[in-house]
Amino acid sequence: MARFLAGRLIQAIAIVFVVASLTFILFRLAPGDPFSTMSDFSSASEEFKDQARRNLGLDQPLHTQYFKYLANLVRGDLGMSFSEHRPVLESIGARIPATIVLAAAALLVDFLLGIFVGAHQGAHTGSKGDDALSVLTLTLYSVPVFWLGMMFVLLFASNVGLLGILPATGAKTTAMYEHLTPFGQMWDRIKHLILPAMTLGLAGAAGTARYQRAAMLEVIRQDFVRTARAKGLRERTVLFRHALRNALLPVITLFGLSFPILLSGAVLVEVVFNWPGLGRLVVDSALARDYNVVTGAAIVAAIMVVIGNTIADILYRIVDPRVRLES
Amino acid sequence: MNSTLSVLFTNRRWRYGLALVALFAGLAALAHWVAPYDPTAQLGLSEQWRPPSAAHPFGTDLYGRDVLSRVLYGARVSLVIAVLSVFLSISIGTSVGLAAGYCGGVVDTLTMRTVDAALAIPRVFLLLLVLGLWYGVDVIGLVIILGVTSWFGVSRIVRAEVMAVREREYMLAARSLGVGHGRILLHHVLPNVLAPVTVAATLGMGQIILIEAGLSFLGLGVQEPTASLGRMMSAGGGELLAAPWTTVFPGIVVILIVIGFSLMGDGFRDTLDPRTR
Amino acid sequence: MNPALRVRHLTTSFATEHGTARAVDDVSFDLMPGETLGIVGESGSGKTVTALSILRLVDKPGQISDGSIVEYAGKNLVQLSSRELRQIRGAEIAMIFQEPATSLNPVLTAGTQIAETLRAHQTITRKAARDRAIELLQLVGIPDPSKRVDDYPHQLSGGMQQRVMIAMALSCNPKILIADEPTTALDVTIQAQILELVTDLKQQFGMAMILITHDLGIVAGVTDRVAVMYGGQIVEQTTTQRLFLEPAHPYTKALLRAVPRLDRPVDRLETIPGAVPPATAWPAACRFHPRCPQLMDRCSADPPTLTQTSEDHLARCWLLSECPGSEK
Numbered sequence: 023m024a025r026f027l028a029g030r031l032i033q034a035i036a037i038v039f040v041v042a043s044l045t046f047i048l049f050r051l052a053p054g055d056p057f058s059t060m061s062d063f064s065s066a067s068e069e070f071k072d073q074a075r076r077n078l079g080l081d082q083p084l085h086t087q088y089f090k091y092l093a094n095l096v097r098g099d100l101g102m103s104f105s106e107h108r109p110v111l112e113s114i115g116a117r118i119p120a121t122i123v124l125a126a127a128a129l130l131v132d133f134l135l136g137i138f139v140g141a142h143q144g145a146h147t148g149s150k151g152d153d154a155l156s157v158l159t160l161t162l163y164s165v166p167v168f169w170l171g172m173m174f175v176l177l178f179a180s181n182v183g184l185l186g187i188l189p190a191t192g193a194k195t196t197a198m199y200e201h202l203t204p205f206g207q208m209w210d211r212i213k214h215l216i217l218p219a220m221t222l223g224l225a226g227a228a229g230t231a232r233y234q235r236a237a238m239l240e241v242i243r244q245d246f247v248r249t250a251r252a253k254g255l256r257e258r259t260v261l262f263r264h265a266l267r268n269a270l271l272p273v274i275t276l277f278g279l280s281f282p283i284l285l286s287g288a289v290l291v292e293v294v295f296n297w298p299g300l301g302r303l304v305v306d307s308a309l310a311r312d313y314n315v316v317t318g319a320a321i322v323a324a325i326m327v328v329i330g331n332t333i334a335d336i337l338y339r340i341v342d343p344r345v346r347l348e349s
Numbered sequence: 350m351n352s353t354l355s356v357l358f359t360n361r362r363w364r365y366g367l368a369l370v371a372l373f374a375g376l377a378a379l380a381h382w383v384a385p386y387d388p389t390a391q392l393g394l395s396e397q398w399r400p401p402s403a404a405h406p407f408g409t410d411l412y413g414r415d416v417l418s419r420v421l422y423g424a425r426v427s428l429v430i431a432v433l434s435v436f437l438s439i440s441i442g443t444s445v446g447l448a449a450g451y452c453g454g455v456v457d458t459l460t461m462r463t464v465d466a467a468l469a470i471p472r473v474f475l476l477l478l479v480l481g482l483w484y485g486v487d488v489i490g491l492v493i494i495l496g497v498t499s500w501f502g503v504s505r506i507v508r509a510e511v512m513a514v515r516e517r518e519y520m521l522a523a524r525s526l527g528v529g530h531g532r533i534l535l536h537h538v539l540p541n542v543l544a545p546v547t548v549a550a551t552l553g554m555g556q557i558i559l560i561e562a563g564l565s566f567l568g569l570g571v572q573e574p575t576a577s578l579g580r581m582m583s584a585g586g587g588e589l590l591a592a593p594w595t596t597v598f599p600g601i602v603v604i605l606i607v608i609g610f611s612l613m614g615d616g617f618r619d620t621l622d623p624r625t626r
Numbered sequence: 627m628n629p630a631l632r633v634r635h636l637t638t639s640f641a642t643e644h645g646t647a648r649a650v651d652d653v654s655f656d657l658m659p660g661e662t663l664g665i666v667g668e669s670g671s672g673k674t675v676t677a678l679s680i681l682r683l684v685d686k687p688g689q690i691s692d693g694s695i696v697e698y699a700g701k702n703l704v705q706l707s708s709r710e711l712r713q714i715r716g717a718e719i720a721m722i723f724q725e726p727a728t729s730l731n732p733v734l735t736a737g738t739q740i741a742e743t744l745r746a747h748q749t750i751t752r753k754a755a756r757d758r759a760i761e762l763l764q765l766v767g768i769p770d771p772s773k774r775v776d777d778y779p780h781q782l783s784g785g786m787q788q789r790v791m792i793a794m795a796l797s798c799n800p801k802i803l804i805a806d807e808p809t810t811a812l813d814v815t816i817q818a819q820i821l822e823l824v825t826d827l828k829q830q831f832g833m834a835m836i837l838i839t840h841d842l843g844i845v846a847g848v849t850d851r852v853a854v855m856y857g858g859q860i861v862e863q864t865t866t867q868r869l870f871l872e873p874a875h876p877y878t879k880a881l882l883r884a885v886p887r888l889d890r891p892v893d894r895l896e897t898i899p900g901a902v903p904p905a906t907a908w909p910a911a912c913r914f915h916p917r918c919p920q921l922m923d924r925c926s927a928d929p930p931t932l933t934q935t936s937e938d939h940l941a942r943c944w945l946l947s948e949c950p951g952s953e954k
Contacts, residue, residue, distance in 0.1 A: 040466035164607035166562045169600040182590050245728040253743045254716035286473035290563050308481030316481045324469040343778040
């Protein structure tokens with residue numbers, strides 16, 4: 023396990039290195055530099071801009087800039103945010119917890135619901151219920167995630183929605199939050215989390231269910247399922263203990279692959295629900311041409327994806343004895 | 350190829366998908382004749398935010414423009430962007446995959462490590478990175494950016510197929526007969542990758558439509574007054590609550606088009622691999 | 627004496643795109659207590675589907691469309707509720723399969739898989755079930771059973787896997803054991819060991835056994851009676867001894883000619899020309915007639931019935947009713 027983790031770590035570092043290089047190349051390929059396009063500086067004098075470029079090292083040869091950039095990256099220095107006037111790592115660091123909370127809640131909805139629905143369908147293929155759920159998951163799979171969020175606002179949002187039962191903006195009540203009891207504060211945060219997490223989670227659950235259904239279908243015709251029936255086990259035991267346990271293995275791979283999609287979706291969902299996470303920061307920064315923040319966020323997102331993949335690999339090793347006992 | 354097509358037509362999902370896609374592609378292509386109004390014509394403040402009625406089946410928007418007409422023209426923009434970007438991404442992905450798989454060695458390792466890294470950056474972050482650096486893009490620019498950031502998966506599929514084909518006997522035979530690299534690629538490898546690439550392209554259409562909608566929603570995609578389906582849904586919270594139809598109808602059209610492409614892709618994959626049925 | 631299992635007119639059909647296929651067509655036989663019945667045939671003859679039908683294990687779109695399967699206590703398995711059927715499966719009638727590698731669940735240990743069979747049929751603690759599993763592993767000849775009990779299937783050899791399957795099948799002292807080609811997937815040296823183990827344990831447990839095989843060598847060594855299947859039907863049924871001495875059906879004769887024998891010199895083995903057609907395309911009338919070396923006009927016109935040729939000897943062939951005794 024230790025050797026496996028060491029290998030994964032080296033792989034992760036390699037990926038982050040290539041990602042950083044890619045972002046640097048993209049940055050250099052872009053027309054102009056911050057001072058020729060950013061509106062804040064349009065009125066500044068050429069002298070001032072040259073001075074600013076020198077300060078940021080933009081006047082030095084490309085390879086010098088590249089090595090400097092990498093050296094800074096190793097130290098965790100992603101540069102300064104122009105719009106927030108503080109180190110990029112600080113800006114991003116302040117936003118990451120909210121995104122992780124949202125992503126974790128969404129993952130919970132995604133996989134709990136997706137696995138349950140998909141496994142049920144796979145065990146009863148061809149039934150009316152399977153057909154109806156197939157139509158539902160296909161539809162949900164094709165819905166723009168931000169549109170789904172807006173429909174939830176129309177339906178559930180307090181004051182404005184049809185049912186008016188859940189808050190649909192921000193991560194907590196702004197005005198009275200300090201006056202709530204600790205339990206009240208927690209409840210307030212959970213209420214704010216429900217709509218964004220459901221939106222992001224449901225969109226993912228549709229894909230997971232489709233995948234789980236196919237995996238279940240594959241497993242259910244295996245010989246050992248027949249053996250389990252021949253032993254006189256209950257159908258429920260056959261399906262959950264024998265079939266689903268095996269059908270979960272490919273879904274763990276999906277879990278690892280779902281992180282990029284999850285984070286992409288989180289950007290849109292955070293904008294719809296005004297969720298104070300990394301996604302909204304990156305959108306605001308892209309609109310404000312705050313390059314350092316956007317590149318920094320991309321690198322951080324890539325690191326989160328790599329971490330997600332590693333978690334999935336470890337899970338796989340725990341669940342599948344054939345892989346676990348190999349090394 | 351004819352037999353492939355006739356087999357496809359026996360697949361229920363592929364037929365339904367084709368029908369959906371054909372319906373909306375047809376309506377979009379004929380938008381000029383089908384749309385009841387000019388999509389950019391502002392019918393005046395009195396016509397602002399009219400709910401659906403006989404005159405305006407999908408209602409009107411903030412500027413009193415007919416939503417149905419804008420949806421039809423918007424579908425056209427979204428479909429054209431999707432077709433062009435998918436074509437671009439498939440071309441790049443196929444070329445890179447062919448090159449990596451066929452050359453092997455250092456070329457293969459370098460490209461595939463780069464693809465791994467690119468796939469680790471969530472797509473929306475990657476697009477924001479590019480769109481944030483290039484100031485304001487037109488439709489062509491958007492097509493290029495979408496195409497250039499969407500080929501990674503395809504290159505992997507193609508590379509895997511090439512690797513598989515490379516090991517087969519007829520390739521060895523062809524090479525030992527002194528058949529040139531270009532001919533081998535063209536006559537032996539390309540036909541084999543055609544099917545999986547077609548599946549990827551079909552499913553990619555739906556994905557690109559969703560991504561373009563997302564970008565336009567964020568204000569980074571197609572710019573006003575051009576109507577793309579995503580742009581129409583980006584009017585913001587105020588309009589969403591005051592005139593939900595301006596958001597609801599474009600969304601439903603996006604869903605139906607994407608369902609169409611998903612069904613076609615699934616159906617095509619089923620006929621290639623009957624086990625998944 | 628009541629038979630341990632009485633199968634009558636068993637018909638199992640599969641609804642396919644090309645019509646309904648009767649993979650098992652009007653099969654009847656008795657299995658007496660303590661007896662070993664061999665069911666022989668080429669692949670595709672319907673012998674495995676027959677075995678699966680007895681415990682109603684045929685997967686959709688297949689289903690038992692006719693007939694009855696009555697066990698020694700008088701219960702008709704075809705009509706049991708799924709709950710009642712569960713009490714029979716694994717407890718009174720157990721089954722072992724052809725591919726031990728895929729028939730064991732890869733993510734559960736050998737011990738778990740044996741213990742859960744016990745726990746499904748008996749009130750027994752986890753600990754007791756585990757102890758019993760170790761005993762059973764010992765019984766089927768697995769060395770160091772208290773360690774092997776925690777092994778996953780992929781850690782065991784093919785022979786060991788099949789021994790685990792046998793231990794699992796015997797765990798609840800069944801009255802009947804159905805063995806579907808239990809040695810086909812194993813190495814030749816292991817085959818004999820497993821076969822010996824199964825026959826020994828059959829004696830020890832006093833079970834009746836149905837042995838499905840395509841190997842007439844195994845039939846000769848192990849079985850008391852034999853049913854030969856072709857095209858989903860039983861074409862000949864008699865005692866093992868008589869089958870080898872006086873085969874009545876041309877198909878049986880062809881099968882026997884295709885077996886290498888020690889008691890006479892053979893230049894080359896004969897084979898049966900052609901292959902078993904799929905269940906959707908079985909020939910009309912006699913299903914063997916396109917491949918039959920003794921084809922007559924009548925064979926392609928009317929289906930022959932299973933007729934008694936002598937005491938305890940049934941065969942399905944027009945040769946027998948046309949001019950009995952002429953064919954020797």
